Amino acid sequence: MIGINLNSEERKLILDFFALKQLPHDVALTFGDVALPEGHSDIRSRSEISDFRTQLSPNLKLSIPFISANMESVTGPEMIIAVEREGGLGIIPQSIPVEEKKRILDVVKRADCARINDPLTINFGKTLREAKNLMNRFKIYSLVVVDEKFMPLGILSTRDWKYETDENKKVEELMSANLIKANHDIGFEEARSILRKNKIEKLPLVDKTGKLTSLITAHGLFYHMHYPRALRDENGQFIRVGSIGVGKTFKPEHMQDIELQINSGITALLIDTARAFSENTRDAIVAVKKAFPKLTLIVGNVSTPEGAKFLFESGADVVKVGQGPGEACRTREVGIGIPQLTAIAACSAVAKKFGKTVIADGGIKNPGDIVKAIIAGASAVMIGYLFAGTEESPPEPYSYYSEDLKADLAVKDYIGSASHHAQLSRIGKGNLDYLRRPEGVKRIVPVTGTLSRRVSDLLDGMRSAMSYLGARNLKELH
Numbered sequence: 001m002i003g004i005n006l007n008s009e010e011r012k013l014i015l016d017f018f019a020l021k022q023l024p025h026d027v028a029l030t031f032g033d034v035a036l037p038e039g040h041s042d043i044r045s046r047s048e049i050s051d052f053r054t055q056l057s058p059n060l061k062l063s064i065p066f067i068s069a070n071m072e073s074v075t076g077p078e079m080i081i082a083v084e085r086e087g088g089l090g091i092i093p094q095s096i097p098v099e100e101k102k103r104i105l106d107v108v109k110r111a112d113c114a115r116i117n118d119p120l121t122i123n124f125g126k127t128l129r130e131a132k133n134l135m136n137r138f139k140i141y142s143l144v145v146v147d148e149k150f151m152p153l154g155i156l157s158t159r160d161w162k163y164e165t166d167e168n169k170k171v172e173e174l175m176s177a178n179l180i181k182a183n184h185d186i187g188f189e190e191a192r193s194i195l196r197k198n199k200i201e202k203l204p205l206v207d208k209t210g211k212l213t214s215l216i217t218a219h220g221l222f223y224h225m226h227y228p229r230a231l232r233d234e235n236g237q238f239i240r241v242g243s244i245g246v247g248k249t250f251k252p253e254h255m256q257d258i259e260l261q262i263n264s265g266i267t268a269l270l271i272d273t274a275r276a277f278s279e280n281t282r283d284a285i286v287a288v289k290k291a292f293p294k295l296t297l298i299v300g301n302v303s304t305p306e307g308a309k310f311l312f313e314s315g316a317d318v319v320k321v322g323q324g325p326g327e328a329c330r331t332r333e334v335g336i337g338i339p340q341l342t343a344i345a346a347c348s349a350v351a352k353k354f355g356k357t358v359i360a361d362g363g364i365k366n367p368g369d370i371v372k373a374i375i376a377g378a379s380a381v382m383i384g385y386l387f388a389g390t391e392e393s394p395p396e397p398y399s400y401y402s403e404d405l406k407a408d409l410a411v412k413d414y415i416g417s418a419s420h421h422a423q424l425s426r427i428g429k430g431n432l433d434y435l436r437r438p439e440g441v442k443r444i445v446p447v448t449g450t451l452s453r454r455v456s457d458l459l460d461g462m463r464s465a466m467s468y469l470g471a472r473n474l475k476e477l478h
Helices: 008-020 077-085 098-110 128-138 188-198 252-263 279-291 305-314 340-354 367-375 420-429 451-469
Strands: 054-057 060-062 066-068 121-123 143-146 152-156 202-206 212-217 241-244 268-272 296-302 318-321 357-361 380-383 398-402 407-415 442-446
Touching: 008 305, 008 340, 054 296, 054 357, 066 077, 077 098, 077 451, 098 128, 098 241, 098 252, 121 128, 128 143, 143 212, 152 202, 188 202, 188 212, 241 252, 252 279, 268 279, 279 296, 279 305, 296 305, 296 357, 305 318, 305 340, 318 340, 340 357, 340 367, 367 380, 367 451
Parallel strands: 066 380, 121 143, 241 268, 268 296, 296 318, 318 357, 357 380
Antiparallel strands: 054 060, 143 152, 202 212, 398 407, 407 442
């Protein structure tokens, strides 16, 4: 497992790390190969455990160590919003067209936001039908009404249009005209006071000429009361992470794709490829770091310490570890991959040398696997299969008759990124030239409920394991 492309200091570092973790260095293991012996615990109840915070990079801190897999059948706007409400992270798939990436990022940016710097507006002369079309596009329920000079006139809120049956009515006939405004440089504390005093939900902000510049929402401003772990930035917006593929060569079109995502407010970028230990990936990292030196780069996937070293030396901030362990992945059928627990530990040892972190990607089937991945050195886990059956994953559910249960079940398709199905979809979108040998499959998964319910179940399982081990937080679990 300890490769010849590492120097003696690095090999010793890995061996010492394996010894610390009580893992063998001459046999590779995965999650099911090990069990965790109990330790003395002063934790009287698992309910005492509530701290699941972790840090991927200086500007990327999570409240829980869960990242929704950047697969088209797992992560869309609803999934990103749902997982970040819980304190995890959502990453858009790199395989979708850039226009769709931008749309998703814009939806996420506006969702439950405290301060919206480019609020959606509608002219007072438009119809309710036009207003509904705009709201449906961005999955919101109210609009600021403006005139031709972009002066705010009122708010069209849910209570104004919900029971209206005539969609040809003009917005000015329906809007709430009792408008309270504030100066554009108002702080959150003063905004809170105005919202409370006037019992309003939206506070339009204007410049000295009276033109609309931004909007503060009560829902976003008091969001922490409902979702205390939510992952949001200084404007009260959900964190956005972009994605990009590598391709045979890194072209100007790739950089244009990244620039569009940066304009949508991403704070990190995933450079995503099945074989990141490659010159293609190095070229991409170097080009992106040169153009955007402050942008956090998550890069993957690799499964060896040499691969992790290569990516960190090239400029990666976070490395994604895992080749073949996923439920819908079949890379092992071409002979490639390292059993996941050993891969995580080896790459984590290298990450420690560089002061960086790794994400464990693939093979997570239960809370115990998450705990083992973190003990082995991962700062977070990427989850696909366990999130694919939630209500918020993108595929539409359909009915499937189970012979075992003799009943119809609501199910969704879970599609491996390298499956025939996914490749045909990419060819149709114009971002794949021909069908390769599939290294993924399509699976059917039952719809199991909301993402919030699934996260709660996983965290409760982690609490149980941590109580046996006497660990109150992830730092102690490490």
